[in-house]
């Protein structure tokens with residue numbers, strides 16, 4: 001191993017509202033060594049994801065909070081640099097929840113060997129990774145799109161949203177995306193083939209939905225919640241499906257908003273609104289990855305990545321994601337492949 005220190009980012013304090021850089025701390029520790037049955041992994045790519053904001057709060061959720069002083073949680077793709085496990089050899093490329101650190105020890109149970117024939121390594125953090133799986137199953141299994149349906153997706157240029165929109169197009173749907181800048185809406189239409197895009201920061205969301213969804217909305221893939229979701233619910237069709245994936249507009253609020261209050265639209269339209277966690281579909285990830293890899297090869301499924309260089313940039317990049325600074329799947333390049 002080339003260096004004798006490990007750099008890690010730990011949680012220094014629990015943020016109130018939007019996180020600050022001072023809530024995180026970069027520390028240097030000894031390079032970890034593998035005990036019997038363990039491996040040491042050198043991180044190459046670290047995925048930054050909105051769920052990390054929830055792990056900063058000490059509240060009951062589907063996953064435990066990061067402890068103060070604990071290494072930040074995060075998905076990593078990396079290389080096995082030391083192995084005392086029969087399941088892995090030095091040089092294997094693996095992925096797993098190894099956290100914000102340059103080197104991590106694992107007993108191997110939370111690791112998977114990456115099938116590099118399916119796509120570049122970074123895509124296992126994005127389109128072929130957790131966000132891509134979220135898009136695939138959240139749209140196809142929860143949203144149940146039919147050809148000709150109008151599908152609306154929020155945070156549409158992000159890691160999940162860009163994949164949702166393109167899969168909906170592959171399924172023969174009309175796709176309308178919402179995003180937070182003109183560059184992002186241009187990208188949705190010109191690079192990803194969305195039928196229409198709405199800049200929710202400058203457009204009137206209600207009238208833009210009316211103009212761009214003349215036949216109403218059959219499927220809504222909700223990444224953001226808040227007033228965008230309110231506006232969509234008022235425009236759903238009979239038997240609409242609302243796939244509740246994320247509520248990023250709410251994650252940094254100090255006081256929760258009082259909503260929803262317009263659920264009568266679910267009654268009169270006999271609509272279904274369903275939340276999900278991507279982990280529900282874990283047994284089918286391989287099937288999805290193979291199908292999506294084929295779409296990538298034929299150019300039907302594209303992806304945009306937003307790469308920041310160096311572990312020390314991770315806190316600032318995660319904070320930026322909460323205000324839309326990222327454009328595409330946000331990744332930290334921790335070291336060279």
Ligand SMILES: NC(=O)c1ccc[n+]([C@@H]2O[C@H](COP(=O)([O-])OP(=O)(O)OC[C@H]3O[C@@H](n4cnc5c(N)ncnc54)[C@H](OP(=O)(O)O)[C@@H]3O)[C@@H](O)[C@H]2O)c1
Nearest residue numbers: 050134155158159160179180223246247248249277278324
């Ligand atoms: N249910 C699951 O299992 C699961 C799994 C993965 C992700 N998710 C959820 O899926 C959503 C998207 O995740 P991602 O990884 O693809 O992130 P992402 O879209 O790549 O990045 C987050 C984006 O959210 C938008 N945003 C931030 N604050 C906003 C606000 N107040 N109102 C509206 N939009 C806002 C920003 O884009 P704009 O510039 O367009 O505003 C930002 O770029 C998140 O809510 C996440 O929690 C759920």
